[in-house]
Amino acid sequence: MSITQLAQVAMATVLATSSYLHAQSWTDIEQKAKGQTVYFHAWGGSETINDYIDWAATQVKASHNVTVKQVRITDAGNVVSQVLTEKTAGKNQDGAVDLIWINGENFRSMKENGLLLGAFTQNLPNYQYVDTENKPTTLFDFTTSVDNMEAPWGMAQLVFMYDSEQLSTPPKSMPELLQYAENNPGRVTYPAPPSFYGTTFVKQAVLELTATPEAVYAPVTLADFDEVTAPLWDYLDSLHPHMWGQGKTFASGAPQMKQLLNDGELDISLSFNPNDASNAIATGELPESIKTYVHSKGSIGNTHFVSIPFNSSSSEGAMVFANFLMSPKAQARKADPAIWGDPTVLATSKLTAEDSALFAALPLGVATLTDAELGAVLREPHTSWVDALEKAWLARYAN
Numbered sequence: 500m501s502i503t504q505l506a507q508v509a510m511a512t513v514l515a516t517s518s519y520l521h522a523q524s525w526t527d528i529e530q531k532a533k534g535q536t537v538y539f540h541a542w543g544g545s546e547t548i549n550d551y552i553d554w555a556a557t558q559v560k561a562s563h564n565v566t567v568k569q570v571r572i573t574d575a576g577n578v579v580s581q582v583l584t585e586k587t588a589g590k591n592q593d594g595a596v597d598l599i600w601i602n603g604e605n606f607r608s609m610k611e612n613g614l615l616l617g618a619f620t621q622n623l624p625n626y627q628y629v630d631t632e633n634k635p636t637t638l639f640d641f642t643t644s645v646d647n648m649e650a651p652w653g654m655a656q657l658v659f660m661y662d663s664e665q666l667s668t669p670p671k672s673m674p675e676l677l678q679y680a681e682n683n684p685g686r687v688t689y690p691a692p693p694s695f696y697g698t699t700f701v702k703q704a705v706l707e708l709t710a711t712p713e714a715v716y717a718p719v720t721l722a723d724f725d726e727v728t729a730p731l732w733d734y735l736d737s738l739h740p741h742m743w744g745q746g747k748t749f750a751s752g753a754p755q756m757k758q759l760l761n762d763g764e765l766d767i768s769l770s771f772n773p774n775d776a777s778n779a780i781a782t783g784e785l786p787e788s789i790k791t792y793v794h795s796k797g798s799i800g801n802t803h804f805v806s807i808p809f810n811s812s813s814s815e816g817a818m819v820f821a822n823f824l825m826s827p828k829a830q831a832r833k834a835d836p837a838i839w840g841d842p843t844v845l846a847t848s849k850l851t852a853e854d855s856a857l858f859a860a861l862p863l864g865v866a867t868l869t870d871a872e873l874g875a876v877l878r879e880p881h882t883s884w885v886d887a888l889e890k891a892w893l894a895r896y897a898n
Contacts (some may be wrong), residue, residue, distance in 0.1 A: 507803050525624055528815045529563060530855040535816030540578045541600035543571020554832070557888055561813050565831035575605045582614045582808045594810035598817040600652070602803045604882045607643040609806070616807040616814055616829065618647035623818060625825040630846035634876060636802040637844055641879040642716050649804035650821040652845035653833060657699055658774045658794070658868070658874055660760060660768045664788040669767065671795040673734060675708045680741040686766040688758065690740045691749035692889045694768060701888050703799050705731050715880035719887045728888070732895065739896070747898060773873060774840035776865025781836065791866045797875030802844060824849040827854035828872050836864050
């Protein structure tokens, strides 16, 4: 069969599946889900998160007689490859994966290769509460349109942490950070790409410094890479000599930066979890003088999702579990710093007074910003920019 014929078959399958999903009522879905076992492939590197998933599984077992078994993974990309292998082998049902925790490049790959069940979130009762208006990352996974093919689960946003005993007003832009570094040598740094946090810092800098930020939301091949990134390299060339390690040594990642902040060697660190500083203060990893802030024009954020492969053997059960994960009850528990501290995808203004009160009652944490204080969420650049930026950074600065 030719590539064109394979594409036509994949499209026909997606259209047929979408029609089937639209034809089902939520009552039908709940009824078919009873007794199903859902194999949920999710990153298993955090016992805190694993415990939360276990709790959620217990809830849907009690309410819907759906059994959820977490398959702990280290890389979602391997799961995407597994589903692709099944499709290539013609295994169009009874797949090994029923639900996957996913976002970014992995979602784009599954969507482009016809590996997803199709649009389903419009069928989930709790989807109506998702904040699609103020959190555009619930509709665009990096720059790929979600098209109801994955259910929003949680939020992440780049935040910075500083020691309020060392500085009273933190730098709230990349130019201000450079000025601070020049005035306070050795007190700032960032992780070296391809560390996730290092690459995120570089992407944030591109968005703030380039004259054409819209260019990074299209494939990198469509842009003049040198022109778009010229201000970035000029900026980093100026910043590095004033950093911790003088640009010759970089932090290995956010955990080391947090330790350096605690040890008093740095004044500023960063995280992709707005609750990170409060959680670290509660566990004694950071002193109570640590505060959180974001840059004045916004910071990069994204949403993480769950999605259903095209050949799931328990798609109805997977939808029931995805719906529960978006429920006010589950989202409020997940947002509790004592449980996980993962920000909600819901708009509390859309909730009943009783459900909204679940979030109002949450301990905010001594260093946690409110939604209003977190400010604008900047969408992630097109996924193709990650590899291009990392390669260019390594060519310039790797020792």
